[in-house]
Amino acid sequence: MRIVVAYKWTSDPEEATARADGTVDWSRAKPGLSTYDPVAMELARQLAGEAGAELIGVTVGGKGVGAPIASKAALGRGLDRVVIVEDESLREAGRAELAAVLAEAIRHIGDVDLVITGDSSVDVAAKMVPTVLAGELGWPAVAEVTAVSGQAGALRVERAIPGGVQVLEVSGPAVLAASADAAAPRVPGMKELLAAAKKPVELLELAALKVPQQNAVMTVVGRARPERKARKGQLIDTADPAAAAAELVAALRAAGAL
Amino acid sequence: MDFELTDEQQLIRDAVREFAQSEVAPIAAEVDRDHRFPAEMVPRMAELNIMGLPYPEKFGGAGADQVSYMVAAEEIARACATTSVILLAHASLATYPVYKFGTDAQQERYLHDMASGRRLGAFALTEPGAGTDAGAGTTTATLKGDEYVLNGSKIFITNAPFAEIYIVFAKTDPAQGTRGMSAFIVEKDTPGFSVGEAEHKLGIRGSSTPPLYFADCHIPRDALLGGEGDGFKIAMQTLDGGRIGVAAQAVGIAQAALDAAVAYAKERVQFGKPIAALQAVQWMIADMATQVDMARLLTYRAAWCEDTGRPYGTEGAMAKLFASEAATRVCDRAIQIHGGYGFTESYPVERNYRDAKITELYEGTSEVQRMVIARSYLR
Numbered sequence: 001m002r003i004v005v006a007y008k009w010t011s012d013p014e015e016a017t018a019r020a021d022g023t024v025d026w027s028r029a030k031p032g033l034s035t036y037d038p039v040a041m042e043l044a045r046q047l048a049g050e051a052g053a054e055l056i057g058v059t060v061g062g063k064g065v066g067a068p069i070a071s072k073a074a075l076g077r078g079l080d081r082v083v084i085v086e087d088e089s090l091r092e093a094g095r096a097e098l099a100a101v102l103a104e105a106i107r108h109i110g111d112v113d114l115v116i117t118g119d120s121s122v123d124v125a126a127k128m129v130p131t132v133l134a135g136e137l138g139w140p141a142v143a144e145v146t147a148v149s150g151q152a153g154a155l156r157v158e159r160a161i162p163g164g165v166q167v168l169e170v171s172g173p174a175v176l177a178a179s180a181d182a183a184a185p186r187v188p189g190m191k192e193l194l195a196a197a198k199k200p201v202e203l204l205e206l207a208a209l210k211v212p213q214q215n216a217v218m219t220v221v222g223r224a225r226p227e228r229k230a231r232k233g234q235l236i237d238t239a240d241p242a243a244a245a246a247e248l249v250a251a252l253r254a255a256g257a258l
Numbered sequence: 259m260d261f262e263l264t265d266e267q268q269l270i271r272d273a274v275r276e277f278a279q280s281e282v283a284p285i286a287a288e289v290d291r292d293h294r295f296p297a298e299m300v301p302r303m304a305e306l307n308i309m310g311l312p313y314p315e316k317f318g319g320a321g322a323d324q325v326s327y328m329v330a331a332e333e334i335a336r337a338c339a340t341t342s343v344i345l346l347a348h349a350s351l352a353t354y355p356v357y358k359f360g361t362d363a364q365q366e367r368y369l370h371d372m373a374s375g376r377r378l379g380a381f382a383l384t385e386p387g388a389g390t391d392a393g394a395g396t397t398t399a400t401l402k403g404d405e406y407v408l409n410g411s412k413i414f415i416t417n418a419p420f421a422e423i424y425i426v427f428a429k430t431d432p433a434q435g436t437r438g439m440s441a442f443i444v445e446k447d448t449p450g451f452s453v454g455e456a457e458h459k460l461g462i463r464g465s466s467t468p469p470l471y472f473a474d475c476h477i478p479r480d481a482l483l484g485g486e487g488d489g490f491k492i493a494m495q496t497l498d499g500g501r502i503g504v505a506a507q508a509v510g511i512a513q514a515a516l517d518a519a520v521a522y523a524k525e526r527v528q529f530g531k532p533i534a535a536l537q538a539v540q541w542m543i544a545d546m547a548t549q550v551d552m553a554r555l556l557t558y559r560a561a562w563c564e565d566t567g568r569p570y571g572t573e574g575a576m577a578k579l580f581a582s583e584a585a586t587r588v589c590d591r592a593i594q595i596h597g598g599y600g601f602t603e604s605y606p607v608e609r610n611y612r613d614a615k616i617t618e619l620y621e622g623t624s625e626v627q628r629m630v631i632a633r634s635y636l637r
Contacts, residue, residue, distance in 0.1 A: 069265040076269055187277045190307035190320035193269045
């Protein structure tokens with residue numbers, strides 16, 4: 001079985017700061033794998049362990065995504081090799097364009113049975129790429145995946161839905177977006193990290209991929225913080241617990257909370 | 259000159275930090291409070307190939323460099339000083355002599371198990387009458403036919419009785435002083451070798467440091483490590499590297515105290531604003547941060563010297579001297595910033611403060627480090 005994990009090389013959110021206007025300043029954050037991508041890698045590893053599979057990492061983006069440390073960080077988490085499209089023109093690319101480039105890279109790899117992605121990227125969090133990628137490949141997309149087992153052509157996928165779990169049988173290639181808590185990523189072992197430098201890294205030229213033109217352009221035109229309600233500051237005397245409880249219930253009803 | 263860690267060193271730091279913060283930090287307070295040896299951490303660190311990080315893969319180690327090992331030790335110490343000393347005593351003090359001085363047969367028998375972390379090691383040099391004056395030990399090893407017979411005692415032996423393999427220093431020729439000292443590999447449960455009661459200590463309370471007793475303990479002749487009379491040299495060379503590890507441990511403890519002080523200063527409001535707004539506190543943080551950074555740079559420099567085949571005895575002594583004294587100062591200031599709360603067990607800084615002190619004492623007190631440094635300058 002051949003499994004592709006699409007990952008993003010971005011920044012560590014611990015070091016990002018929020019500006020007064022609600023936007024995030026990533027300038028002092030050190031680069032790293034997007035927070036939820038190791039969850040996808042862990043899910044892929046668990047499936048590969050069961051089914052015996054080749055794990056291939058794919059990433060696309062601006063200058064820096066092909067840096068040795070980025071590849072080693074991904075390869076150190078159990079991937080067998082990585083395929084990278086690094087082009088400065090992709091730095092400001094929209095989600096749809098990035099998904100289209102990923103699709104071409106996956107076609108270049110060939111014979112891919114499954115693509116697993118993280119829930120969303122930690123810096124943009126558009127939650128679009130897995131679905132658009134699936135559309136570009138002509139495959140189904142399943143989000144909020146909590147477990148996957150089985151073989152190529154006969155996968156069993158569990159998906160978190162409100163109030164429960166949905167179980168799907170997937171007979172063909174698909175794109176699965178792992179839910180953020182689908183698996184606890186294992187800590188990489190020291191030998192794994194040191195061996196990462198010896199694993200294959202393939203760099204693809206963007207121009208050679210012939211990515212189809214994207215027509216829809218999306219621009220963020222505004223953002224706002226949620227409206228903060230003023231505190232009521234209502235004090236209830238608890239000397240008589242029964243009366244206090246009744247007063248609390250009445251107050252909560254009046255406020256529309258009950 | 260490049261002050262950046264290599265890609266591998268950064269990835270190792272990040273992975274060990276992930277392990278230390280998620281698995282080691284949560285048990286640190288309980289390990290300290292209950293004086294509990296965190297035995298479960300040994301196989302876990304072995305699983306992550308941390309127990310023999312700097313030893314070659316062919317011997318069961320991870321094949322990393324000394325800088326990577328120091329980075330890993332610092333991250334673990336930042337989470338729990340006890341867990342870091344278990345690792346350092348095993349990898350730097352017990353495994354190193356077998357790696358450096360062991361015969362093929364000894365390496366075959368012990369090194370893979372030690373470097374892989376499958377069997378824990380300990381280093382037994384210190385005696386009741388021989389601490390700083392390590393050459394004054396009175397434990398003897400008498401050759402009788404095809405065996406050596408050990409008699410004597412050791413104190414403050416880290417990792418006993420959990421260790422299975424002990425590097426024991428004993429006099430094969432007491433009349434020769436330090437030149438009459440030899441090193442031996444002694445296995446746990448050898449008849450005549452027993453372990454005493456654990457010490458209750460100020461800090462690194464989960465680290466087990468009991469005395470060892472040798473009463474007509476017969477060991478095979480091939481348990482001798484190196485040649486007769488090589489023991490003192492083996493001990494000193496081992497400690498030269500070991501003290502860089504103690505420096506890394508001190509950096510980790512100091513960093514933990516600094517992190518706690520910064521977080522507290524931003525949250526604690528007095529006189530209507532966080533105490534971080536007060537210049538007195540700002541200057542304390544500035545001094546603490548500078549000290550931690552200096553200690554870390556000296557530690558990395560000493561490890562780099564070892565990695566690049568340069569002499570590292572003086573550099574290691576400087577790193578250990580500075581980092582240990584800095585850790586004590588930084589932890590003291592961290593409690594000061596916390597005020598009365600810092601004096602309680604509800605905050606981690608009182609544990610950091612108690613843990614820091616040992617770094618000024620073991621593997622050569624600060625006075626020994628000063629002797630080593632002075633000797634190299636005044637030769």
